[in-house]
Amino acid sequence: MNDLLLVIVLAGRRAVLPAIAVNSVIELAEVTPVPRAAAHVAGLAALRSRPLTLIDCAAALGAGRAPTDPRTCRAVVVEHEGHLYGLLVDAADDIVAALAEPGPLGADPGPGWSRIATGRVETEAGALPFLDIAALIAGPDESLAA
Amino acid sequence: LPSRARTSRRSSARRGGQLEFAQVGERRYLTFRDRRLACVSLGDALGIENDAEASLYVILRLGWGDLYALAVDRIFDHHELVIKPLAPGIMKSGLFVGCTQLDDGTPVLVLDVAAIGYGAGIPRELHRPATIAAHAAPRTEREGLRVVLFRALDGERRAIAMSAVEQVERADASAVRRPGPDAQIVLGEEILPLAGLSGAGDLPERITILLLGDGGERIAYAAREVLDIATLTGCSSEVNGETTIVGVTMIDGETAELVDCHALFAGHVTQSAGHGSLTCRLSGDDAWMRNFLGPLIEASGYRIVAAGPADIAFVEGEMEDDEECEVRKAIRLRSAPGSGGDDSIYRYDRAGLMAALLRAGEELAA
Numbered sequence A: 001m002n003d004l005l006l007v008i009v010l011a012g013r014r015a016v017l018p019a020i021a022v023n024s025v026i027e028l029a030e031v032t033p034v035p036r037a038a039a040h041v042a043g044l045a046a047l048r049s050r051p052l053t054l055i056d057c058a059a060a061l062g063a064g065r066a067p068t069d070p071r072t073c074r075a076v077v078v079e080h081e082g083h084l085y086g087l088l089v090d091a092a093d094d095i096v097a098a099l100a101e102p103g104p105l106g107a108d109p110g111p112g113w114s115r116i117a118t119g120r121v122e123t124e125a126g127a128l129p130f131l132d133i134a135a136l137i138a139g140p141d142e143s144l145a146a
Numbered sequence B: 001l002p003s004r005a006r007t008s009r010r011s012s013a014r015r016g017g018q019l020e021f022a023q024v025g026e027r028r029y030l031t032f033r034d035r036r037l038a039c040v041s042l043g044d045a046l047g048i049e050n051d052a053e054a055s056l057y058v059i060l061r062l063g064w065g066d067l068y069a070l071a072v073d074r075i076f077d078h079h080e081l082v083i084k085p086l087a088p089g090i091m092k093s094g095l096f097v098g099c100t101q102l103d104d105g106t107p108v109l110v111l112d113v114a115a116i117g118y119g120a121g122i123p124r125e126l127h128r129p130a131t132i133a134a135h136a137a138p139r140t141e142r143e144g145l146r147v148v149l150f151r152a153l154d155g156e157r158r159a160i161a162m163s164a165v166e167q168v169e170r171a172d173a174s175a176v177r178r179p180g181p182d183a184q185i186v187l188g189e190e191i192l193p194l195a196g197l198s199g200a201g202d203l204p205e206r207i208t209i210l211l212l213g214d215g216g217e218r219i220a221y222a223a224r225e226v227l228d229i230a231t232l233t234g235c236s237s238e239v240n241g242e243t244t245i246v247g248v249t250m251i252d253g254e255t256a257e258l259v260d261c262h263a264l265f266a267g268h269v270t271q272s273a274g275h276g277s278l279t280c281r282l283s284g285d286d287a288w289m290r291n292f293l294g295p296l297i298e299a300s301g302y303r304i305v306a307a308g309p310a311d312i313a314f315v316e317g318e319m320e321d322d323e324e325c326e327v328r329k330a331i332r333l334r335s336a337p338g339s340g341g342d343d344s345i346y347r348y349d350r351a352g353l354m355a356a357l358l359r360a361g362e363e364l365a366a
Helices: A056-059 A131-146 B042-044 B113-119 B261-271 B286-299 B352-363
Strands: A005-008 A013-018 A021-025 A041-047 A050-056 A074-078 A083-089 A091-097 A117-123 A126-131 B008-017 B020-024 B027-032 B034-042 B054-064 B066-072 B096-101 B107-111 B145-152 B156-160 B165-172 B183-189 B192-195 B206-213 B220-230 B246-253 B256-259 B279-282 B303-305 B309-315 B327-334
Touching: A005 A056, A005 A074, A005 A083, A005 A117, A005 A126, A013 A117, A041 A083, A041 B107, A050 A074, A050 A131, A056 A083, A056 A131, A074 A091, A074 A131, A083 A131, B027 B261, B034 B042, B034 B054, B034 B113, B042 B066, B042 B113, B054 B113, B066 B113, B096 B113, B096 B192, B145 B206, B145 B256, B156 B220, B156 B246, B165 B183, B183 B206, B183 B220, B192 B261, B206 B261, B220 B246, B220 B261, B261 B286, B279 B286, B286 B303, B286 B309, B286 B352
Parallel strands: A013 A126, A050 A083, B034 B066, B156 B256, B192 B220, B279 B303, B279 B309, B309 B327
Antiparallel strands: A005 A013, A005 A091, A021 A074, A041 A050, A074 A083, A117 A126, B008 B054, B020 B027, B027 B034, B054 B066, B096 B107, B145 B156, B145 B220, B165 B206, B183 B192, B206 B220, B246 B256
């Protein structure tokens, strides 16, 4: 198994995203606020003349967490259903290799985590939750409604 | 918060200072050209803090003619837009149609002004903002003509009856064929006669097209830009020598030429001699009839049918009796020039053919 994973820090915890889905990791300068959007939509930026919708992953994890300041964090750029998204995380520095296929999550990882993580994966950096990009983008509202 | 409304929907912007308002319950109305326009706060619609004593209003159009006043904090600029799609999480609110970018790359949301207007409680069935009865007395003409005010290609301010305008579109100058009195424009799959080019000189790259209709025929009218919608109250005075202008009138203290829709359609419709409903059947030498004669007949306004009953039939040589009874009028052709000794017409006698077509059309219409 040598799938590459991007290690991010989200709400003080480490987690991984599939590196193949990651376009780039950027820092943001200007963010345009978007009124009347879901709480986890942090605003709008542009990347090479395409709109970049910013997703506050901490807010997607669960309500009650302080909103992430887009200017102090990293944005993991992914493309999902034809749109570019910037997933706001505290840090996104390491790329590690997976040592096995992601398996079941096992014991309840805590509020929010079971919704945004599809499983647990053994990596060079230890066992980490494997995050679901679609679930992060959908945010907490959708899964409550579903 | 920078966001923008598409200019095509925007009628004009007004400062609050010298404006008159009415208060109906919690709803504020702005009096604009003798009409009461419901005020909508953009800040409230977007759920953001805003200056409650807004003094800048953008007059917006909800479909044709329905206006409302959107209170905004500031107007930054005008821009040509390229609208890009937004992610579903942002579109879900229904307040935006997409996003665009400023020259420095900053994304700017493009507002759906219709959704904001309806969302703020403006009823959808409201088609015309009510005129104010109290002001009706001093006006001699209570029912003014509603006109679309536009800047013509030659720079003149012109007005045209709003009921004649079916649609407004933008087109490239390259879509214009044969600039001149017989100009045409290609819009989608339609080729329409194009008016409004006289005195224009070189065409700008992009022109605004007013699509005019009288219920049947359609004519395109080229313009530089649409300025406003207004109600004609003053009398118009005639102008001499200008055949497609019915007169000059005053709108908002400036002159505007009122386009003569009747003359416009009369001029262009005869060009295409519309017997549109008459059918014509071609028999005999099929390929020659279809390829040489067919386009001429269609251009004269007939619809070509392959077989069966028809209003007119072109026949080469003798026609079978059973075919003849399904045709109201037959035109016989012969392939040799000179007198044929009957009522047939030489196939390349163009004048004779056209005259026969015209005669047949008149006889059938009578």
